[in-house]
Amino acid sequence: MAAALMATTAFAADPFPADLRETALATFKALPSTTRALANNPITSEKIVLGKALFFDPRVSASGVFSCNSCHNLATGGDDNLETSIGHGWQKGPRNAPTVLNAVFNIAQFWDGRAEDLKAQAKGPVQAGVEMANTPGQVIATLRSMPQYVEWFSAAFAGEADPVTFDNFAKAIEAFEATLVTPAPFDAFLNGDDAAMTSEQKQGLTLFMDKGCSSCHSGINVGGEGYYPFGLVKRPSTDVLPEKDKGRFAVTNTFDDFFVFRAAPLRNVALTAPYFHSGKVWDLKKAIAIMGTVQLGEELKEEEVELIVAFLNSLTGKVPDVAYPVLPAETTATPRPVSQILGK
C-alpha cells in the first residue's frame, strides 16, 4: 500500500517512461568520473600546470594579443560567442569557434575533423594566418626566452634532453584541455538521479530520441562522434551553409564528403551561440527548427522545439574551477610582438 502510494506520487509529480534512462543509455554516455587517458600523452599535474599557462598566454600569438582562451574562453562556454573568430590583423576566421569544453571526447577536432586529437588541433590556430599567425620556431623562441617556462617544460617532460618543443607545447595544452569537463544534470540523470532533470527536460530527451536527433547527436558529447551531410534531406539556405565551404571534402577529397561536417557536440550548447559552422544562427530555437527541416525533413512544432531546448539546457554543466595563472615574465631575449599583417 505504501509502495503503491509512493509510486503514484512519483508518477503524478514527474511522469516519464520507466525505460527512459535505459533507452538513453543505449545512445548516450555520462561523462566519466576520471580524466580520459590521452594517446601518447600521459597526463601529469606538471603537464596540466604548463598547459594551463600556455592556454592563457597571448604571447604564443605573433601579435601578443590572442591566447587559446581568446577564442575558447572558459568564461563564456569555452568559445567566443562570435559568428566566426576575429584574429591577427582583425581578419575573420572561416568557421565558428567550437567549444573547448569536453572537446577531448570528440572523435576528432575542428568542424571537419582534420585534426585527430587535441594535440594536433593545438598546432593549428597558432600557425593559421587569420588566427595567431605565428610559427613553431617563433613560439619556441618565445618560450625558451623565459626561464620559468623552461623549468615548467623540464618538469612536465622530465628526462627529455630538449623538452621545449612544439610537440610538447601541444601535448601540454592537450593535457590541460582534457581536464575541461563539465558534468551536467543529464549526467546525473544517466547516473541514476531521477530528480536531476525536470519533467520538460525528460520530455525533451524523449523527443530528441524519437525524432531522430540522436541518430547523429549521440555518445558522451551528444554529438562529435561522426560525420554527416549538413542538409541530409534538404539543403539549408546559403547564409547558413555558404557554398564555398565544402566541409569535410577539403580533408578527404571524396565527393561523398561535400558539405559533410562533424555532428556538433551539444554539451553546453545553450552557452555557445551563434550556431552552425557558419555561426549565422543566434537563436537556439531557430537552430533546432532548421535541423528539423534540413536533417529530419520535418517542421517541428513550437512546443516540440521548446521541449528540445529544455533537454539541451540539461547539458549545461559545471565548468571546472580554474585559477587564473600568473605567467612567466618576459626577458630581453623574448621576441617582440608583430602586429603587421603579412604582405601588408
Added chain:
Amino acid sequence: MAAALMATTAFAADPFPADLRETALATFKALPSTTRALANNPITSEKIVLGKALFFDPRVSASGVFSCNSCHNLATGGDDNLETSIGHGWQKGPRNAPTVLNAVFNIAQFWDGRAEDLKAQAKGPVQAGVEMANTPGQVIATLRSMPQYVEWFSAAFAGEADPVTFDNFAKAIEAFEATLVTPAPFDAFLNGDDAAMTSEQKQGLTLFMDKGCSSCHSGINVGGEGYYPFGLVKRPSTDVLPEKDKGRFAVTNTFDDFFVFRAAPLRNVALTAPYFHSGKVWDLKKAIAIMGTVQLGEELKEEEVELIVAFLNSLTGKVPDVAYPVLPAETTATPRPVSQILGK
C-alpha cells in the same frame, strides 16, 4: 661579546646603512594591509564579484573581443606587454597601457591623470573608438539582457531602484581593481624584515634615493603620485617622446604642462615592458639609463643601472589569487557583436 659577534656577522653578510629603512620610510610607504577605502564607493564582496565578472567580460566591447583584462592582463603584470594596445578594428592606442596592479594608489589615472580615480578611468576605454568602441547605452543593454548580471547588480547595489547603470558598472570594476594589490619584498623590508631584500637590492635602493630618482618616484607606488616634465634636464629622442603627444597639456591646457606626465608607478616594473608612455623602450636597463640622462642629467654607470634594476626587482609582488569567472550566459536579447570600424 655574543652581541658584538652577531653584529659583525650580520654586517659581513649584508652591509647596509643602519638608517636605510628609516630613510626609505621618509619617501616610500609599504602597501597597507587592508583594501583601501574608495571615495563614494564602499567595497563589498558583492561588488567585487560583479566587478571581477565585468573586468573579464569581452562583451562590454562592441566587437565582443576585448575585456578590461585584454590590455590589463592579470597574468602578465596587469598590462599587455605591447608598445601600445591593439583595439577595435586592429587600431593602435596612442599610449602604452599602464598596469592595473596597485593602480588604486595612483593620484589619478592614465598617463596624463585625466581620470580622477578608477571608476572614472573604467568608463574611458569602453567608449574609446580605438579600444572597445562601445557606448554606455549598448553596455547597459548587454548587461540587462542577462538575468544573472541583473541579479549581481541588484545584490551589489541593493536598495537602488535601477541598479544596472553605467556608473555602477564603473564602481563595481573599481571595487574589484582595488583588490589588485601585490605585496613585494620591498614592503616586507619596509615593514621590518631585513632579509626580505638582497644586498644588491638595498644598494640599489640607496642609489635610487641618492641619485634623485625618488624625487619623482616616491610614495606607496614608487611613483604615480605627481606630475613631472619628461625631459626635465634634456629632451628625450623623438622616438621615446613623440612630439605630437603633449602629455598633460591636453588635460590642463596649461603651457607648463607640455610633455608633463604622471611619474610612472614602478611596482612590478620588471613585468611591464615596454616602457614609457610611448612604449618604445623594451629593456629596463635602457629605460633607467634614459631617465638618468633626461631627468637627472647624469650618465649612470652600468653597475649603477644594474643595482637600480636589482632594487626595482624587489618591487615585483605577489599577484592575488583570482578564480577565473564563469560569466552569465547570453540571451536572444543580448546585442550582437559589431566588428566593423565606424565610418568603414
